[in-house]
Amino acid sequence: GAVVSQHPSWVICKSGTSVKIECRSLDFQATTMFWYRQFPKQSLMLMATSNEGSKATYEQGVEKDKFLINHASLTLSTLTVTSAHPEDSSFYICSARGSSGRVRGEQYFGPGTRLTVT
């Protein structure tokens, strides 16, 4: 199956700094990528939908100025957590959807990035 990578896999940063997380589709073109956040023992909550070449669509309650998303190419989307605070500590997972429009088998997840803000 298709592969989605995320970098870094884990990161520790100080409060007030910014952190960039990359999501890459390695062997297919992903016109749409999704960013999820997951707190311990909770579900994946959709943060935003990232479309190549256009502005991301954020879910209600997600601050777009805090979580900057850039989808500059068909294989790369980045999530930047700006001015991170301890409450931003979470597991961030991206997923990519192929462009054929089929539902089956076209959702690929990255391995996730564990962010800890001290």
Add this chain to the structure above:
Amino acid sequence: AQKITQTQPGMFVQEKEAVTLDCTYDTSDQSYGLFWYKQPSSGEMIFLIYQGSYDEQNATEGRYSLNFQKARKSANLVISASQLGDSAMYFCAMTLPQAGTALIFGKGTTLSVSS
């Protein structure tokens, strides 16, 4: 809007027994897809099984089967012959066929398999 409900926060089963994880969904769309994912402690999302809304037969993948009851809007996962390695969190999810539509997840069920 779509909604997924998983009412079992935790389930316990002994090795070699079968277990059913419940999932109900809500949508006004006629065309949709239902998924089950396994998430071990490492955090990776492992795809288990898929059911399309127009599929007449229940999906099966090895030890996993999906009990799809469309009228009841339920899509329960059945794991047969449980193994210790099945201990993980399990998520039911749904999406629509339109490009750019995300997976929406239920709250998940933590499955613990004991020997």
